[in-house]
Amino acid sequence: MLNRRDAIRGLALAVGVGSTGWAERALAAAAPVPALAWTPTALTQDQARLLDVVAELIIPTTDTPGAREAGVPQFIDRAVGNYYEKSQVDQLLGGLARIDADARAAHGDSFVALAPEKQVALLTVYDQEAGVARGQGQSHFFPALEDMVTVGYFTSEIGATQALKYDPVPGAYHGCVPLAEIGRAWALR
Amino acid sequence: MANLNGRARRKNTYDAIVVGSGITGGIAAKELTQKGLKVLVLERGRMVRHLEDYPTAVMDPWQTKYPQGQLPQAELAAHYPVQRRTNYTMTEYTQHFFVRDDENPYTEESRFDWIRGYHVGGRSLTWGRQSYRHSPIDFEANAKEGIGVDWPIRYEDLAPWYEHVERFIGVSGQAEGLPHFPDGHYQPPMEMNCVEKAFKSRSEAKFPERRISIGRTAHLTDPTEEQLALGRTKCQFRNQCIRGCPFGGYYSSNSGGLIAAERTGNLVIRPNSIVTELIYDDKAGKASGVRILDAVTRKDEEFYADVVFLCASAFNSTWIMMNSTSSRFPNGFGNGSDQLGRNVMDHHLGVGASGEAPEFAEMYFSGRRPNGIYVPRFRNLGDAATKRSDYLRGFGYQGGASRATWDRDLGARAQGAKGFGAARKAALSQPGPWTMGLGGFGEILPYEDNRVTLNRDKTDAFGLPTLTFNVTMRENEIAMRRDMQTAAAEMLEAAGFKNVKGHDGGYAPGLGIHEMGTARMGRDPKTSVLNAHNQVHECKNVYVTDGAAMTSASCVNPSLTYMALTARAADHAVKARKRGDL
Numbered sequence: 001m002l003n004r005r006d007a008i009r010g011l012a013l014a015v016g017v018g019s020t021g022w023a024e025r026a027l028a029a030a031a032p033v034p035a036l037a038w039t040p041t042a043l044t045q046d047q048a049r050l051l052d053v054v055a056e057l058i059i060p061t062t063d064t065p066g067a068r069e070a071g072v073p074q075f076i077d078r079a080v081g082n083y084y085e086k087s088q089v090d091q092l093l094g095g096l097a098r099i100d101a102d103a104r105a106a107h108g109d110s111f112v113a114l115a116p117e118k119q120v121a122l123l124t125v126y127d128q129e130a131g132v133a134r135g136q137g138q139s140h141f142f143p144a145l146e147d148m149v150t151v152g153y154f155t156s157e158i159g160a161t162q163a164l165k166y167d168p169v170p171g172a173y174h175g176c177v178p179l180a181e182i183g184r185a186w187a188l189r
Numbered sequence: 190m191a192n193l194n195g196r197a198r199r200k201n202t203y204d205a206i207v208v209g210s211g212i213t214g215g216i217a218a219k220e221l222t223q224k225g226l227k228v229l230v231l232e233r234g235r236m237v238r239h240l241e242d243y244p245t246a247v248m249d250p251w252q253t254k255y256p257q258g259q260l261p262q263a264e265l266a267a268h269y270p271v272q273r274r275t276n277y278t279m280t281e282y283t284q285h286f287f288v289r290d291d292e293n294p295y296t297e298e299s300r301f302d303w304i305r306g307y308h309v310g311g312r313s314l315t316w317g318r319q320s321y322r323h324s325p326i327d328f329e330a331n332a333k334e335g336i337g338v339d340w341p342i343r344y345e346d347l348a349p350w351y352e353h354v355e356r357f358i359g360v361s362g363q364a365e366g367l368p369h370f371p372d373g374h375y376q377p378p379m380e381m382n383c384v385e386k387a388f389k390s391r392s393e394a395k396f397p398e399r400r401i402s403i404g405r406t407a408h409l410t411d412p413t414e415e416q417l418a419l420g421r422t423k424c425q426f427r428n429q430c431i432r433g434c435p436f437g438g439y440y441s442s443n444s445g446g447l448i449a450a451e452r453t454g455n456l457v458i459r460p461n462s463i464v465t466e467l468i469y470d471d472k473a474g475k476a477s478g479v480r481i482l483d484a485v486t487r488k489d490e491e492f493y494a495d496v497v498f499l500c501a502s503a504f505n506s507t508w509i510m511m512n513s514t515s516s517r518f519p520n521g522f523g524n525g526s527d528q529l530g531r532n533v534m535d536h537h538l539g540v541g542a543s544g545e546a547p548e549f550a551e552m553y554f555s556g557r558r559p560n561g562i563y564v565p566r567f568r569n570l571g572d573a574a575t576k577r578s579d580y581l582r583g584f585g586y587q588g589g590a591s592r593a594t595w596d597r598d599l600g601a602r603a604q605g606a607k608g609f610g611a612a613r614k615a616a617l618s619q620p621g622p623w624t625m626g627l628g629g630f631g632e633i634l635p636y637e638d639n640r641v642t643l644n645r646d647k648t649d650a651f652g653l654p655t656l657t658f659n660v661t662m663r664e665n666e667i668a669m670r671r672d673m674q675t676a677a678a679e680m681l682e683a684a685g686f687k688n689v690k691g692h693d694g695g696y697a698p699g700l701g702i703h704e705m706g707t708a709r710m711g712r713d714p715k716t717s718v719l720n721a722h723n724q725v726h727e728c729k730n731v732y733v734t735d736g737a738a739m740t741s742a743s744c745v746n747p748s749l750t751y752m753a754l755t756a757r758a759a760d761h762a763v764k765a766r767k768r769g770d771l
Contacts, residue, residue, distance in 0.1 A: 131606030154595040155250040173556035175382035185620040
């Protein structure tokens with residue numbers, strides 16, 4: 001465990017986010033821990049709060065709302081209760097536990113309390129790890145979590161109608177239209 | 190149950206009984222009622238009324254109970270181990286239109302994917318809607334090659350009935366003027382997209398005999414007065430057909446044949462009525478009606494008619510005949526030939542090729558076309574140029590080009606790190622690469638030992654006997670599959686596609702959901718079950734007009750042919766009844 005924590009610390013440094021400077025500490029202390037606006041049914045309060053922050057980092061608010069506003073954490077909480085296989089749930093919960101443990105090991109604080117830069121740095125480590133794991137045919141919690149967030153987001157009303165283009169009743173088919181005239185990918189196929 | 194007499198018997202007596210309410214039952218009901226017969230349609234499943242009973246038709250993706258409307262693995266494994274095998278039929282959107290396998294068991298001596306829906310409308314609600322005519326060479330091939338038995342009819346016999354059905358159901362398509370791919374009566378064709386148009390012009394330049402057309406599909410693009418009067422309207426390009434169409438944009442029994450039949454005032458539909466037997470009247474030398482098991486009350490009841498149409502789907506019509514034993518028919522109804530249950534055919538698929546078209550990155554489409562492109566058969570057309578030495582018959586391709594969407598990096602589709610955050614979100618909000626795919630639909634020959642048999646030892650939820658399947662692919666089909674893959678890749682290469690890959694994902698009999706052949710038509714009662722008018726050779730007032738009747742499979746989607754055979758048989762039945770011949 002210690003070795004992995006050291007490795008995380010090293011990688012976090014490598015991707016350009018220090019963990020020892022006073023400025024970062026101050027920033028971390030100042031970062032508000034967001035309150036959960038909903039009540040989880042399958043996840044614990046702590047798991048849900050962490051998921052809420054991670055989901056928003058995976059699909060953030062940009063010119064369109066992000067995962068939080070789209071209700072993605074609630075979507076995943078519901079699917080933990082009624083849909084995902086046990087192996088998926090175990091991988092998800094294990095991943096959430098690891099994120100928090102790594103945050104504490106690297107920065108001495110919970111993930112949700114870290115400055116956004118540090119949060120991004122940690123997730124970047126997982127993303128890179130996952131890329132290596134995929135090359136070796138191994139499963140990794142982070143892309144699996146990304147998939148949950150991605151499905152939840154793009155099938156949400158916000159994701160489908162704002163990030164994507166939604167047309168429930170097209171009325172006609174036009175086979176050759178400049179993409180610029182449509183602007184975004186269609187939500188439905 | 191004792192025979193009914195007197196008033197009770199009269200109450201249960203009709204001019205005609207139609208067993209099944211799917212793609213052929215709906216046409217039989219329409220044709221017979223419009224010709225003045227009082228018709229009882231018996232449907233084993235529940236009522237499904239057009240518009241009222243399509244609970245998911247306008248559901249948005251965010252309204253599903255489960256992610257992407259996919260059912261949990263445990264539920265699929267417990268209730269739908271077969272229905273799930275297609276990977277597209279069994280979702281939260283469609284679950285109510287397919288059977289529960291645990292309640293409808295059968296035995297697989299070899300794997301057989303029997304995908305079914307037991308309700309009014311049957312699979313006419315969930316079908317693929319591709320509508321092609323068999324060609325003259327399809328009707329001649331068995332005789333020429335000495336395969337199975339000869340069709341007792343030729344293309345010319347069925348051509349007017351194809352037209353009759355096309356005019357009623359509405360088929361959108363493009364006439365091509367090819368003798369081996371007969372044109373029908375079409376509403377305006379749907380449009381190809383940029384990539385498909387480029388594929389067509391470039392591939393045809395290299396392979397002119399491989400015509401590329403838009404799919405011929407039972408959707409309204411310019412509805413007739415008759416179709417509008419039924420309450421149907423133009424296809425809205427939603428591509429959510431399998432949930433039931435609130436516009437009646439595609440043809441189903443529920444939106445078409447059954448409504449037309451109901452409006453004559455001559456139709457009674459009785460759902461929850463499992464026909465268990467044909468009743469044979471020894472003295473009269475014909476069938477007097479059918480016996481049912483009421484699925485709700487679990488009571489037997491009898492219904493009587495001058496003529497019975499079996500339209501219950503190939504295996505269920507066959508099952509009814511196998512289960513109808515008597516001193517006249519100890520081995521099953523009309524089964525003097527021992528051909529009942531034999532010659533199971535389907536279309537083998539799941540093989541083809543795909544490629545990418547990066548040059549069209551700036552182009553897109555609007556609307557969701559519920560249709561693809563079609564490449565009619567181009568092998569073994571009777572001339573030296575198209576002759577194959579390695580297999581008989583041929584295949585058609587169905588396919589199309591589309592752009593990947595937001596789900597393109599899920600699961601195994603991603604390679605390396607996926608990234609996260611604003612950049613990935615922006616990328617997934619744009620369409621991904623264009624991919625063009627071609628998938629073959631190949632003809633399967635009739636083999637006598639590809640068969641279903643009745644198993645009285647294993648019973649279903651109603652205590653009724655079940656079917657046992659033993660159906661396998663043979664050398665001809667396997668050799669054809671190799672060519673199906675190679676020729677598809679050749680065409681994509683010729684058209685300049687990038688990253689062209691052939692694929693053969695495997696195929697199990699049944700997966701084409703085009704089962705047919707188990708009560709074949711033929712000229713000789715010794716080698717076939719039905720005659721040239723779909724009458725049981727040995728009992729002329731029973732007609733079988735679903736897929737069971739097929740003498741050979743062709744490689745085109747079969748529903749249009751089933752419907753044409755049904756309309757033709759109905760015409761025959763009404764005339765024969767008038768003459769007193771039934």
